[in-house]
Amino acid sequence: MELTERKKKILRAIVDCYIQTAEPVGSKAIAAMPGMDVSSATIRNEMADLTEMGYLEQPHTSAGRIPSPAGYRLYVNELMEGYRLSIDETQSLNEAMELKLQEFDKVMTQVGKMVSNWTNLPAYAVTSRVGQLPTVKHFEILSADTGSFILVVMTNTETVKNKLIKLPLNIQEQDLKLLSAVLNASLTDLSAEQITPEILSKIRKSAGAAADLVPIIVDYTVRVLQEQQHSDVYLTGQMKLLGQPEYRDVEKAQEVLSTLDEEVIANLPAPTDGPVQILVGPENIAKELKDTSVVMTRFDIGDGMQGMIGVVGPTRMDYAQVTARLSYFAEGLGRMFGKNELPPAKEPDGGTE
Amino acid sequence: MELTERKKKILRAIVDCYIQTAEPVGSKAIAAMPGMDVSSATIRNEMADLTEMGYLEQPHTSAGRIPSPAGYRLYVNELMEGYRLSIDETQSLNEAMELKLQEFDKVMTQVGKMVSNWTNLPAYAVTSRVGQLPTVKHFEILSADTGSFILVVMTNTETVKNKLIKLPLNIQEQDLKLLSAVLNASLTDLSAEQITPEILSKIRKSAGAAADLVPIIVDYTVRVLQEQQHSDVYLTGQMKLLGQPEYRDVEKAQEVLSTLDEEVIANLPAPTDGPVQILVGPENIAKELKDTSVVMTRFDIGDGMQGMIGVVGPTRMDYAQVTARLSYFAEGLGRMFGKNELPPAKEPDGGTE
DNA sequence: AATTAGCACTCAGGGATGACGAGTGCTAAA
DNA sequence: TTTAGCACTCGTCATCCCTGAGTGCTAATT
Numbered sequence: 001m002e003l004t005e006r007k008k009k010i011l012r013a014i015v016d017c018y019i020q021t022a023e024p025v026g027s028k029a030i031a032a033m034p035g036m037d038v039s040s041a042t043i044r045n046e047m048a049d050l051t052e053m054g055y056l057e058q059p060h061t062s063a064g065r066i067p068s069p070a071g072y073r074l075y076v077n078e079l080m081e082g083y084r085l086s087i088d089e090t091q092s093l094n095e096a097m098e099l100k101l102q103e104f105d106k107v108m109t110q111v112g113k114m115v116s117n118w119t120n121l122p123a124y125a126v127t128s129r130v131g132q133l134p135t136v137k138h139f140e141i142l143s144a145d146t147g148s149f150i151l152v153v154m155t156n157t158e159t160v161k162n163k164l165i166k167l168p169l170n171i172q173e174q175d176l177k178l179l180s181a182v183l184n185a186s187l188t189d190l191s192a193e194q195i196t197p198e199i200l201s202k203i204r205k206s207a208g209a210a211a212d213l214v215p216i217i218v219d220y221t222v223r224v225l226q227e228q229q230h231s232d233v234y235l236t237g238q239m240k241l242l243g244q245p246e247y248r249d250v251e252k253a254q255e256v257l258s259t260l261d262e263e264v265i266a267n268l269p270a271p272t273d274g275p276v277q278i279l280v281g282p283e284n285i286a287k288e289l290k291d292t293s294v295v296m297t298r299f300d301i302g303d304g305m306q307g308m309i310g311v312v313g314p315t316r317m318d319y320a321q322v323t324a325r326l327s328y329f330a331e332g333l334g335r336m337f338g339k340n341e342l343p344p345a346k347e348p349d350g351g352t353e
Numbered sequence: 354m355e356l357t358e359r360k361k362k363i364l365r366a367i368v369d370c371y372i373q374t375a376e377p378v379g380s381k382a383i384a385a386m387p388g389m390d391v392s393s394a395t396i397r398n399e400m401a402d403l404t405e406m407g408y409l410e411q412p413h414t415s416a417g418r419i420p421s422p423a424g425y426r427l428y429v430n431e432l433m434e435g436y437r438l439s440i441d442e443t444q445s446l447n448e449a450m451e452l453k454l455q456e457f458d459k460v461m462t463q464v465g466k467m468v469s470n471w472t473n474l475p476a477y478a479v480t481s482r483v484g485q486l487p488t489v490k491h492f493e494i495l496s497a498d499t500g501s502f503i504l505v506v507m508t509n510t511e512t513v514k515n516k517l518i519k520l521p522l523n524i525q526e527q528d529l530k531l532l533s534a535v536l537n538a539s540l541t542d543l544s545a546e547q548i549t550p551e552i553l554s555k556i557r558k559s560a561g562a563a564a565d566l567v568p569i570i571v572d573y574t575v576r577v578l579q580e581q582q583h584s585d586v587y588l589t590g591q592m593k594l595l596g597q598p599e600y601r602d603v604e605k606a607q608e609v610l611s612t613l614d615e616e617v618i619a620n621l622p623a624p625t626d627g628p629v630q631i632l633v634g635p636e637n638i639a640k641e642l643k644d645t646s647v648v649m650t651r652f653d654i655g656d657g658m659q660g661m662i663g664v665v666g667p668t669r670m671d672y673a674q675v676t677a678r679l680s681y682f683a684e685g686l687g688r689m690f691g692k693n694e695l696p697p698a699k700e701p702d703g704g705t706e
Numbered sequence: 707a708a709t710t711a712g713c714a715c716t717c718a719g720g721g722a723t724g725a726c727g728a729g730t731g732c733t734a735a736a
Numbered sequence: 737t738t739t740a741g742c743a744c745t746c747g748t749c750a751t752c753c754c755t756g757a758g759t760g761c762t763a764a765t766t
Binding site for chain 2: 756757758759760
């Protein structure tokens with residue numbers, strides 16, 4: 001059977017309608033829509049065809065139709081109309097993106113919350129490193145108070161971490177100089193695995209008065225490096241799922257959310273084709289997610305740092321809207337972190353070029 | 354009417370039982386408990402008395418009794434038996450507390466998650482500063498790559514923050530030295546409000562080659578200071594609430610959780626009397642939380658940094674257990690951050706004293 | 707005086723029943 | 737090819753009744 005233009009039009013109308021109402025849609029409702037110039041009986045016939053072709057399903061003999069996974073797939077691939085962010089929306093999004101403090105993990109949690117609020121669905125953000133193993137690029141040790149030192153570790157992934165070390169040692173400025181020289185000489189360009197106990201004791205021997213600081217520093221350094229390899233998952237707004245009619249049943253919501261824990265999310269297949277990828281129902285990994293879809297998009301913020309943001313929702317979700325908003329966020333992230341930062345130019349004459 | 358020992362014993366049994374089952378408890382069930390040497394009829398009489406005295410309630414004429422708020426209050430104040438953490442529990446808790454990276458906000462989210470997992474309830478963690486306004490104690494600027502600088506800001510609250518600044522400027526080592534000298538001279542001991550545009554332009558004038566860095570740095574500094582004043586709220590495990598029978602109704606769970614948003618939590622009255630405070634039902638702020646209790650405890654980790662951790666749950670929650678676990682976490686936090694850190698002493702001969 | 711057994715009473719919960727209505731498929735007419 | 741008409745299906749909702757757990761009261765017992 002052929003998929004005529006009219007069939008497509010009807011299918012789209014059905015999916016659109018179902019997305020709004022979450023209830024099986026009947027022939028009469030479709031016939032009543034503006035732009036539909038045929039009677040409900042005709043629609044019925046077409047719907048019967050679409051059902052036969054596998055794009056629609058019938059929950060029971062005498063209910064309306066709901067889109068099948070294949071129907072959704074067709075919808076997101078061909079039928080869906082792009083959702084245009086309204087001016088209001090872009091404004092609010094822009095305001096929201098002006099994050100207070102640009103620490104990366106805080107930003108990720110913030111972005112997660114925002115995506116979740118904007119889509120009214122649970123959202124996740126995954127960060128991951130690509131490229132070479134993280135290594136140390138540079139150490140710096142500053143003395144703070146008596147017995148307090150600040151260790152600053154820079155890695156090749158352009159991350160800078162610091163730690164305040166409080167130890168009842170009295171060390172001279174020159175000892176710290178020596179210590180950082182030794183550290184830089186011995187540990188630069190090493191990855192976490194390459195830092196062996198032998199190296200540690202070697203450093204310790206040459207560290208002079210600051211020898212007791214060495215184990216702490218090395219320990220911290222290794223942790224920083226290890227943490228760089230990890231990908232972090234931020235999952236927020238789980239409760240939003242309860243707002244969706246298909247998850248009014250607590251059991252179901254719990255099932256979905258316990259299946260989609262941070263572990264699983266971290267291992268979701270990264271989107272490859274196109275900016276936004278949509279996983280519809282059974283295409284997903286676990287069979288518990290049968291009625292669940294995942295929409296996700298990649299972001300890339302340079303320095304070997306990239307990740308995904310996405311949302312989880314019922315198969316019947318407003319793909320167009322969600323897609324538009326997700327992409328907007330991903331772009332925004334790229335804009336925020338990817339480029340070199342320019343001063344806010346609060347003063348007149350702010351030229352840095 | 355007098356509250357005899359036997360009445361107390363019965364009340365305790367009722368609350369204990371209700372905590373387990375979440376269902377109204379009848380006289381027969383109590384009479385059957387070990388240690389109860391009277392018949393169900395006697396229990397019934399006592400229960401009638403307790404109801405009259407306001408400690409019990411009857412959902413309807415012919416159901417068992419449930420504790421009233423007053424009953425809970427009496428229970429947590431006098432009747433509750435201390436829950437002893439089992440060795441298994443303390444061990445697991447200890448393991449869990451060995452957090453990977455000791456950045457403070459990560460630790461807080463981690464602690465939130467752990468508390469939530471251990472109590473099976475939504476948990477929150479609130480941090481707050483006490484004492485003087487945050488001011489800058491020390492600046493340090495390190496040059497990283499060509500055109501990359503690391504700004505390290507230390508505040509009087511013993512916090513150290515850093516930021517990687519990428520600007521296409523080529524600045525010599527000595528310029529940075531000058532810059533940090535100027536910054537330290539001009540901004541030390543100032544709070545966020547005291548950093549005026551005048552000061553900014555003064556610094557800028559004296560900063561020499563690095564003048565273009567100044568606005569960024571000052572901007573960041575102000576943000577760091579402002580952030581220090583904020584109290585952060587970490588709320589996790591909201592979904593746990595759905596596991597509790599009284600919140601199987603989605604509406605109710607949503608209501609409670611939307612009432613108890615981060616805003617509200619941040620403004621919960623800080624516990625004053627004793628280590629753990631319990632807010633039972635109507636004692637709480639909003640009437641939506643009628644059937645909800647909050648158990649919270651303070652922690653104090655020195656350096657003017659303190660906060661609360663707590664859980665939210667049905668009025669019928671296992672107060673004894675929750676209390677014990679919360680205190681344990683609070684203690685652990687104090688232990689982790691309060692004391693000076695000693696090296697892990699992986700090498701033999703690790704004496705730092 | 708306190709405790710207990712017995713009994714009538716109450717009421718929420720759960721299954722059965724039936725009316726209702728939205729939606730369908732089919733047929734015949736346009 | 738489209739449409740009107742009609743019989744049929746089946747989920748939803750309201751109603752009803754039954755069951756059982758639990759109570760309060762009274763009278764007997766210790």
